[in-house]
Amino acid sequence: MSDVLTQLAQARLVPVVVLDDAADADGLAGALVDGGLPVAEVTFRTAAAPEAIRRMADRGDILIGAGTVLTPAQVDKAVDAGARYVVSPGLSRAVVERCHERGVLALPGTVTATEIQAALELGLSTVKFFPAGTSGGAPAIKGFAAVFGGLSFVPTGGVSPANLQDYLDIPAVKAVGGSWMVPQKLVAAHEFQAVTDLVSEAVALAEK
Protein backbone atom coordinates (compact mmCIF):
# COMPACT_ATOMS: atom_id res chain seq x y z
CA MET A 1 0.00 0.00 0.00
CA SER A 2 2.82 2.40 0.80
CA ASP A 3 4.31 1.82 -2.67
CA VAL A 4 1.03 3.03 -4.17
CA LEU A 5 1.13 6.16 -2.04
CA THR A 6 4.72 6.71 -3.13
CA GLN A 7 3.70 6.39 -6.79
CA LEU A 8 0.79 8.81 -6.32
CA ALA A 9 3.11 11.26 -4.59
CA GLN A 10 5.56 10.97 -7.47
CA ALA A 11 2.82 11.56 -10.04
CA ARG A 12 1.50 14.60 -8.09
CA LEU A 13 -1.64 14.48 -10.26
CA VAL A 14 -4.45 11.93 -10.40
CA PRO A 15 -6.70 12.15 -13.47
CA VAL A 16 -10.29 11.40 -12.46
CA VAL A 17 -11.86 9.43 -15.29
CA VAL A 18 -15.49 8.81 -16.23
CA LEU A 19 -15.70 6.23 -19.03
CA ASP A 20 -18.98 5.44 -20.74
CA ASP A 21 -17.47 2.64 -22.81
CA ALA A 22 -14.77 0.25 -21.61
CA ALA A 23 -13.60 0.02 -25.23
CA ASP A 24 -12.15 3.53 -24.76
CA ALA A 25 -10.02 2.43 -21.79
CA ASP A 26 -6.93 1.37 -23.68
CA GLY A 27 -6.81 4.51 -25.80
CA LEU A 28 -7.20 6.67 -22.74
CA ALA A 29 -4.51 4.80 -20.82
CA GLY A 30 -2.18 5.27 -23.78
CA ALA A 31 -2.95 9.00 -23.84
CA LEU A 32 -2.11 9.31 -20.15
CA VAL A 33 1.12 7.36 -20.49
CA ASP A 34 2.11 9.42 -23.56
CA GLY A 35 1.40 12.61 -21.62
CA GLY A 36 3.77 11.53 -18.86
CA LEU A 37 1.13 10.67 -16.28
CA PRO A 38 0.81 6.88 -15.89
CA VAL A 39 -1.96 6.99 -13.29
CA ALA A 40 -5.76 7.16 -13.27
CA GLU A 41 -8.75 6.97 -10.99
CA VAL A 42 -11.55 5.23 -12.89
CA THR A 43 -14.86 6.13 -11.30
CA PHE A 44 -17.72 3.76 -10.57
CA ARG A 45 -20.14 6.38 -11.91
CA THR A 46 -20.65 4.25 -15.00
CA ALA A 47 -21.25 0.55 -15.48
CA ALA A 48 -18.13 0.42 -17.64
CA ALA A 49 -15.85 0.96 -14.64
CA PRO A 50 -14.84 -2.62 -13.71
CA GLU A 51 -14.08 -3.64 -17.31
CA ALA A 52 -12.30 -0.34 -17.95
CA ILE A 53 -10.16 -0.88 -14.84
CA ARG A 54 -9.35 -4.41 -16.00
CA ARG A 55 -8.28 -3.27 -19.46
CA MET A 56 -6.14 -0.43 -18.13
CA ALA A 57 -4.57 -2.45 -15.31
CA ASP A 58 -3.76 -5.34 -17.66
CA ARG A 59 -1.48 -3.05 -19.68
CA GLY A 60 0.97 -3.06 -16.78
CA ASP A 61 2.28 0.45 -17.52
CA ILE A 62 -0.18 2.54 -15.52
CA LEU A 63 -1.27 2.72 -11.87
CA ILE A 64 -5.03 2.28 -11.72
CA GLY A 65 -7.35 3.09 -8.85
CA ALA A 66 -11.11 3.04 -8.55
CA GLY A 67 -13.11 6.16 -7.73
CA THR A 68 -16.57 6.96 -6.45
CA VAL A 69 -16.57 3.64 -4.59
CA LEU A 70 -19.54 3.60 -2.24
CA THR A 71 -19.89 -0.02 -1.08
CA PRO A 72 -17.75 -3.00 -0.02
CA ALA A 73 -19.14 -4.89 -3.04
CA GLN A 74 -17.70 -2.21 -5.32
CA VAL A 75 -14.37 -2.52 -3.52
CA ASP A 76 -14.36 -6.21 -4.41
CA LYS A 77 -15.24 -5.51 -8.04
CA ALA A 78 -12.54 -2.86 -8.28
CA VAL A 79 -9.82 -4.95 -6.68
CA ASP A 80 -10.80 -8.06 -8.66
CA ALA A 81 -10.41 -5.96 -11.81
CA GLY A 82 -6.94 -4.80 -10.81
CA ALA A 83 -7.42 -1.51 -8.95
CA ARG A 84 -4.54 -0.77 -6.59
CA TYR A 85 -6.27 1.96 -4.59
CA VAL A 86 -9.85 2.90 -3.83
CA VAL A 87 -11.20 6.44 -3.62
CA SER A 88 -14.55 7.38 -2.08
CA PRO A 89 -16.32 10.75 -1.96
CA GLY A 90 -16.95 10.34 1.77
CA LEU A 91 -15.79 8.26 4.70
CA SER A 92 -17.42 4.82 5.00
CA ARG A 93 -16.09 2.50 7.68
CA ALA A 94 -17.37 -0.52 5.72
CA VAL A 95 -15.55 0.56 2.55
CA VAL A 96 -12.30 1.33 4.37
CA GLU A 97 -12.40 -1.98 6.25
CA ARG A 98 -12.99 -3.92 3.05
CA CYS A 99 -10.03 -2.11 1.48
CA HIS A 100 -7.88 -3.17 4.41
CA GLU A 101 -9.11 -6.77 4.08
CA ARG A 102 -8.25 -6.72 0.38
CA GLY A 103 -4.89 -5.06 0.99
CA VAL A 104 -5.47 -1.94 -1.07
CA LEU A 105 -5.03 1.69 -0.16
CA ALA A 106 -8.25 3.47 0.84
CA LEU A 107 -8.58 7.18 0.12
CA PRO A 108 -11.90 8.33 1.60
CA GLY A 109 -13.13 11.87 1.28
CA THR A 110 -13.03 14.03 4.42
CA VAL A 111 -13.74 17.73 4.82
CA THR A 112 -14.25 18.22 8.57
CA ALA A 113 -12.07 17.68 11.63
CA THR A 114 -14.56 15.07 12.83
CA GLU A 115 -14.30 13.11 9.58
CA ILE A 116 -10.52 13.35 9.66
CA GLN A 117 -10.46 12.00 13.22
CA ALA A 118 -12.68 9.11 12.13
CA ALA A 119 -10.23 8.38 9.30
CA LEU A 120 -7.32 8.43 11.74
CA GLU A 121 -9.19 5.99 13.98
CA LEU A 122 -9.44 3.65 10.99
CA GLY A 123 -5.66 3.75 10.69
CA LEU A 124 -5.44 6.01 7.65
CA SER A 125 -2.60 8.43 7.09
CA THR A 126 -3.78 9.91 3.79
CA VAL A 127 -7.26 11.16 2.93
CA LYS A 128 -8.98 12.69 -0.04
CA PHE A 129 -10.22 16.25 0.55
CA PHE A 130 -13.43 16.46 -1.45
CA PRO A 131 -14.98 18.59 -2.84
CA ALA A 132 -11.92 20.74 -2.25
CA GLY A 133 -13.11 23.90 -3.99
CA THR A 134 -16.31 24.29 -1.99
CA SER A 135 -14.88 22.99 1.29
CA GLY A 136 -12.44 25.78 1.99
CA GLY A 137 -9.81 24.95 -0.63
CA ALA A 138 -6.11 25.27 0.08
CA PRO A 139 -6.57 27.44 3.22
CA ALA A 140 -8.75 24.76 4.83
CA ILE A 141 -6.15 22.06 4.13
CA LYS A 142 -3.45 24.27 5.66
CA GLY A 143 -5.60 24.64 8.78
CA PHE A 144 -6.12 20.89 9.09
CA ALA A 145 -2.48 20.11 8.35
CA ALA A 146 -1.45 22.36 11.25
CA VAL A 147 -3.58 20.30 13.62
CA PHE A 148 -3.21 16.80 12.19
CA GLY A 149 0.56 16.42 11.89
CA GLY A 150 1.63 13.53 9.71
CA LEU A 151 -1.65 13.37 7.80
CA SER A 152 -1.51 13.76 4.02
CA PHE A 153 -4.22 15.04 1.70
CA VAL A 154 -5.29 14.47 -1.90
CA PRO A 155 -7.54 17.42 -2.71
CA THR A 156 -10.00 16.80 -5.53
CA GLY A 157 -13.08 18.60 -6.83
CA GLY A 158 -12.85 22.04 -8.35
CA VAL A 159 -9.12 21.85 -9.01
CA SER A 160 -7.97 23.43 -12.27
CA PRO A 161 -4.76 24.77 -13.82
CA ALA A 162 -5.66 28.13 -12.23
CA ASN A 163 -5.50 26.89 -8.62
CA LEU A 164 -3.40 23.71 -8.92
CA GLN A 165 -0.28 25.33 -7.51
CA ASP A 166 -2.11 26.58 -4.40
CA TYR A 167 -2.69 22.95 -3.47
CA LEU A 168 0.64 21.51 -4.57
CA ASP A 169 2.49 24.15 -2.55
CA ILE A 170 1.15 22.65 0.70
CA PRO A 171 3.65 20.11 2.07
CA ALA A 172 0.83 17.89 3.40
CA VAL A 173 -0.66 17.56 -0.08
CA LYS A 174 0.67 14.37 -1.66
CA ALA A 175 -1.16 14.66 -4.94
CA VAL A 176 -4.10 16.49 -6.49
CA GLY A 177 -6.99 14.86 -8.31
CA GLY A 178 -9.06 16.28 -11.10
CA SER A 179 -10.97 15.63 -14.28
CA TRP A 180 -9.86 18.70 -16.23
CA MET A 181 -7.15 16.84 -18.18
CA VAL A 182 -9.42 13.95 -19.18
CA PRO A 183 -12.65 15.53 -20.49
CA GLN A 184 -15.32 12.89 -20.97
CA LYS A 185 -16.29 14.30 -24.37
CA LEU A 186 -12.75 14.13 -25.77
CA VAL A 187 -12.37 10.55 -24.60
CA ALA A 188 -15.74 9.49 -26.03
CA ALA A 189 -14.75 11.12 -29.35
CA HIS A 190 -11.40 9.27 -29.28
CA GLU A 191 -9.55 12.58 -29.34
CA PHE A 192 -6.68 10.93 -27.52
CA GLN A 193 -3.97 13.27 -28.81
CA ALA A 194 -5.91 16.19 -27.35
CA VAL A 195 -6.04 14.35 -24.02
CA THR A 196 -2.30 13.74 -24.19
CA ASP A 197 -1.76 17.47 -24.81
CA LEU A 198 -3.90 18.42 -21.79
CA VAL A 199 -2.08 15.87 -19.64
CA SER A 200 1.34 17.12 -20.77
CA GLU A 201 0.33 20.69 -19.91
CA ALA A 202 -0.87 19.59 -16.46
CA VAL A 203 2.34 17.65 -15.83
CA ALA A 204 4.42 20.69 -16.81
CA LEU A 205 2.38 22.88 -14.44
CA ALA A 206 2.80 20.42 -11.58
CA GLU A 207 6.55 20.32 -12.09
CA LYS A 208 6.91 24.10 -11.73
Ligand code: 3PG
Ligand atom coordinates in the same frame (compact mmCIF):
# COMPACT_ATOMS: atom_id res chain seq x y z
C1 3PG B 1 -13.98 13.46 -8.16
O1 3PG B 1 -14.67 12.47 -8.29
O2 3PG B 1 -12.98 13.44 -7.46
C2 3PG B 1 -14.42 14.72 -8.80
O3 3PG B 1 -15.55 14.55 -9.56
C3 3PG B 1 -13.38 15.37 -9.62
O4 3PG B 1 -13.68 16.71 -9.54
P1 3PG B 1 -13.50 17.71 -10.76
O5 3PG B 1 -14.35 17.17 -11.86
O6 3PG B 1 -13.95 19.04 -10.23
O7 3PG B 1 -12.04 17.69 -11.12
